[in-house]
Amino acid sequence: MLDVTNLAVSYGAIAALEGISLRVEAGAIVTLIGGNGAGKTTTLRALSGLLRPTRGRIDFAGQDITGLPPHRIVGRGLCHVPEGRMVFANLTVAENLEMGAYLRRDRAAIAESRDRVFALFPRLGERLAQSAGTLSGGEQQMLAIGRALMSAPKFLMLDEPSLGIAPRLVTTLFEKIVEINRTQGIAILLVEQNAHLALEVASYAYVLETGRVALEGPSRDLRDHPLLKAAYLGG
Amino acid sequence: MAEFLQQTVNGLSLGAIYALIALGYTMVYGVLRFINFAHADVFMAGAFLGYFLARLVPAESFGGGLAVMAGTMVGCALLGILIERLAYRPLRRGPTLNVLITAIGVSLFLEYAGQLGFGAEPRTFPALFPQRDFNLGGLSISSNQLLVIGVAVALLVALQAIVHRTRIGTAMRALSLNPVAAQLMGINTDVVISFTFGLGSALAGAGGILYAMNYPSIDPLMGVMPGLKAFVAAVLGGIGNIRGAALGGLILGLAETFVAGSPWSTYKDAIVFGILIVILLFRPAGLLGKPAVEKV
Numbered sequence: 001m002l003d004v005t006n007l008a009v010s011y012g013a014i015a016a017l018e019g020i021s022l023r024v025e026a027g028a029i030v031t032l033i034g035g036n037g038a039g040k041t042t043t044l045r046a047l048s049g050l051l052r053p054t055r056g057r058i059d060f061a062g063q064d065i066t067g068l069p070p071h072r073i074v075g076r077g078l079c080h081v082p083e084g085r086m087v088f089a090n091l092t093v094a095e096n097l098e099m100g101a102y103l104r105r106d107r108a109a110i111a112e113s114r115d116r117v118f119a120l121f122p123r124l125g126e127r128l129a130q131s132a133g134t135l136s137g138g139e140q141q142m143l144a145i146g147r148a149l150m151s152a153p154k155f156l157m158l159d160e161p162s163l164g165i166a167p168r169l170v171t172t173l174f175e176k177i178v179e180i181n182r183t184q185g186i187a188i189l190l191v192e193q194n195a196h197l198a199l200e201v202a203s204y205a206y207v208l209e210t211g212r213v214a215l216e217g218p219s220r221d222l223r224d225h226p227l228l229k230a231a232y233l234g235g
Numbered sequence: 236m237a238e239f240l241q242q243t244v245n246g247l248s249l250g251a252i253y254a255l256i257a258l259g260y261t262m263v264y265g266v267l268r269f270i271n272f273a274h275a276d277v278f279m280a281g282a283f284l285g286y287f288l289a290r291l292v293p294a295e296s297f298g299g300g301l302a303v304m305a306g307t308m309v310g311c312a313l314l315g316i317l318i319e320r321l322a323y324r325p326l327r328r329g330p331t332l333n334v335l336i337t338a339i340g341v342s343l344f345l346e347y348a349g350q351l352g353f354g355a356e357p358r359t360f361p362a363l364f365p366q367r368d369f370n371l372g373g374l375s376i377s378s379n380q381l382l383v384i385g386v387a388v389a390l391l392v393a394l395q396a397i398v399h400r401t402r403i404g405t406a407m408r409a410l411s412l413n414p415v416a417a418q419l420m421g422i423n424t425d426v427v428i429s430f431t432f433g434l435g436s437a438l439a440g441a442g443g444i445l446y447a448m449n450y451p452s453i454d455p456l457m458g459v460m461p462g463l464k465a466f467v468a469a470v471l472g473g474i475g476n477i478r479g480a481a482l483g484g485l486i487l488g489l490a491e492t493f494v495a496g497s498p499w500s501t502y503k504d505a506i507v508f509g510i511l512i513v514i515l516l517f518r519p520a521g522l523l524g525k526p527a528v529e530k531v
Contacts, residue, residue, distance in 0.1 A: 048419060074421035086416035088409045099409050102402070103421035151421060 001026040001155060001187050002047070002078070007056035009039075009046045016042040018211040019056065024155070024189055029181050031190045031198040031219070033228075034208035040191040041083055043208070044157045047189075048080035049073040061154065075103050077154035083163065083191075085144040089133030093124055096132050096143055100150030110150070116184070117146040120176060138169040142176075149180070156180070157189045162197065170194070174201055199223050237373035242496050243489065248380040248449065250488020251387030255442035256465030257472070257480035258394065259315075259435030265411035265475040266431050269331045272338040273318055275462020276345035277311050277436045281443025282360065282453045283353060284310045289361045300363035304386070307444055308437040315436025316429050324425070349455025360451035363444070383445045390441060391481055394434070398477060403430055411475065464491070467511045473524020482522060486510075 002024040009017040017039045024030045032040050045051045047058060049070035058066045060078050068076075088096050097117065101110045118125035121142040127135065132143055141161055148156060158177065162170045178201050181188050192198035199205055199219040207215040207228060215227060222228055256278050263271045284307045292299030322341050326333045367378045398404040406427050410417040418424055446461060447453050468487045472479025487507060494506045514522065 050415065050418065069423075070418040071421045071423045074419065080419050082415060082419060086413050086419075088412045088416065090412055091405065091408060095405055095408075098402075099405060099417075099420045099422070102406065147420070 001028075001061060002189070003059040004043075004047070005057045005059075007043070007046060007058065008054050009042050009051050010054050016211055017046065017053075020206075020208070020211070020213050022206050022213065022216075024187055026154075026187055027181070027185050028204065029178070029188045029190060029202045031192060031202035031205045032208060033192060033195045033198055033205060034214075037210070038208040039211045040208055041159055042211075044080055044082075044159050044189070044191060047073075047157060048078065050080075071103070074151055077152070078157070079148040079151050079153035079155070080157045081144050081148045081159060081161070083159040085137075085140045087132040087135070087140050087143050087147070090131055092129050093132055093135070093143060094128040096147050097124070097150050100147035102151075104150075104152065109152070113150050113152055117149050120149075120179065121146050136166075137164045138166055138173070141165055141173060145176070145180075149184075149186075153186055155187045155189070157191070159191045160193060161190075162192060162194050170197070177201060195228070238496070240374050242492050244374070244376055244380060245496075246489035246492030247485065248383040248488070249492055250485035251384050252442050252446050252449075252484075253461065253465045253468045253488050254481045254484025255387055255390060255438045255445070256461060257468040257484045258391075258477060259439045260466050260469040261472070261474055261477060261480040262407070262431050262435045264469070265477075266407060266428055267323075267334070269334045270338065270466065271318075271323075271432075271435075272335075272462075273322075273341035273345060274315075274435065274439055275458035275465070276342050276349075277315055277318075277458075278439040278443045278446070278462060278465075279349065279453075279455060279458035280314055280345065281307050281311045281440030282447040282457060283349070283443075283455075284440065285363070285444040285447060286358060286360055286453060289363055295362050295365045297364060303363055304441060304444055307440045311440025311443070312433035312437040315432040315439075318436075319429060319432040324428075346455050346459075353455055355454060355456075357452040357454040360447040360453050362451075363448060379448045383449060386441065386445060390438060394438070394477070397434070403427065407431055464507065467508065471511055471514055471521055473521030476521065476523045479521055479523035486522075 004020065004022045006019045006021055007017055008015065008019045020043065032043060034040055042051065046053050049068055052067060057064060060076060065073055065076060088099065097114060101113065104110050123139055124143055124146050132140065135143060161173055161177065165173065174197055177188065180186055190198055190202060199222060202219050205216065205219050205222050206213050215225065256274065259274045260270060285303050288303045288306045292302055318341055322337050323334050326337060364378065364382055369376045398407060406417065406422045409420065410422060410424060410427050414424065464487055465484065468483035469480045471486060472483030490510055491503055491507050494500060494503045499506065
């Protein structure tokens with residue numbers, strides 16, 4: 001479904017990604033792990049069109065999407081939930097969800113998506129008229145994911161969904177992520193600092209180090225990999 | 236008492252015009268975080284467009300006046316969109332300071348192109364609408380004043396509806412709150428920015444006509460002072476805040492009118508700008524501005 005070949009991105013003269021290749025099959029959960037500055041967020045930002053690659057090629061659903069602007073990429077069904085949630089703080093929960101469906105016209109289908117989001121995150125349904133900025137961190141993350149689902153994506157990219165969320169909520173959130181994948185068949189590319197958790201839900205993993213893929217493989221193989229154990233799993 | 240009411244009506248009608256101009260400053264600031272100094276000259280262009288369009292319709296007729304107003308608003312919207320497209324968009328990725336300096340350049344360009352094209356001598360703005368003076372117990376209100384207030388209120392209500400009830404209005408607010416997230420929603424930011432310039436410029440165009448109806452002498456530099464005051468109004472209300480801009484405009488118009496009718500009338504402008512300094516000392520974010528307030 002997503003095929004990235006030799007992708008490179010630079011910030012001015014500084015190379016952030018030095019040619020990475022990765023693949024995500026339809027319906028799969030794949031994780032991208034690595035330390036700070038490894039290039040995980042940069043990868044997602046390049047895939048969603050926020051950053052222009054200096055080199056390489058991105059194919060999505062059989063078509064070349066390299067260099068398309070973000071709104072075109074969302075239109076193709078690839079949706080990015082950015083790090084730090086980025087909900088529209090002064091808009092209500094309802095308006096945030098409405099913005100998620102910005103490119104869709106079919107009202108009945110939008111209403112159906114909304115119901116599905118409420119079934120997944122009942123909290124959002126209770127707080128429709130509330131400003132998104134007044135929600136708790138966990139609720140904001142639910143809103144950010146719910147808002148992305150409103151675009152009826154085929155593919156979801158989640159950047160650090162566990163960041164800044166109460167630890168007891170993290171497990172629930174990851175259960176929801178798996179549920180989205182299982183019940184709606186949406187493929188997921190998950191960027192996560194918490195490598196334990198990421199390897200538990202993903203079937204395949206890529207480990208980034210300073211802009212390169214240092215290691216890749218099925219999650220169950222990587223869980224016991226000595227390099228990964230030393231670096232991210234605390235021995 | 237009669238004089239107080241009289242000055243209030245005068246002040247409201249001046250303030251309504253400042254409010255219309257201030258909205259353009261504040262909306263553009265909301266989505267792009269820079270002050271469009273050329274906005275005052277779009278206001279001037281509105282007055283001139285109205286001046287020429289007025290030749291095409293019967294004088295002093297209600298329908299003709301409204302047609303001129305509508306035509307001017309459309310023309311100014313196009314002008315605003317064109318300015319953004321040609322002068323500001325190519326600089327979007329650079330530092331804001333570049334755009335700010337360019338805006339000053341566009342402003343000077345419009346002013347002096349205006350002098351070149353229309354001459355520097357003031358022209359008399361024609362009577363667009365039928366005029367009548369109403370006398371209510373010592374209170375003299377002209378139909379033009381009522382029209383100014385009426386049109387301004389109608390436009391403010393329409394703007395509020397567009398910003399809060401329509402898809403593109405919500406997209407405008409989303410863009411001003413978080414441009415990155417707005418793009419990730421599939422919002423085409425270029426379209427929303429053009430729309431914002433069009434909307435703000437249409438209001439400035441309406442403001443230009445309303446101003447010229449009350450002060451019927453127009454020249455290519457006529458936008459400078461009202462533009463500056465409307466900018467002050469936008470800052471006073473809290474830059475980026477739509478209701479703040481409207482409130483700031485009214486306060487400024489009232490303050491200016493009351494001072495002008497007092498023994499200190501010579502210091503009219505000094506006092507108006509003094510108010511700005513005092514308010515900014517105590518409320519740096521403006522009257523309705525809060526650190527995380529709605530920014531559009």
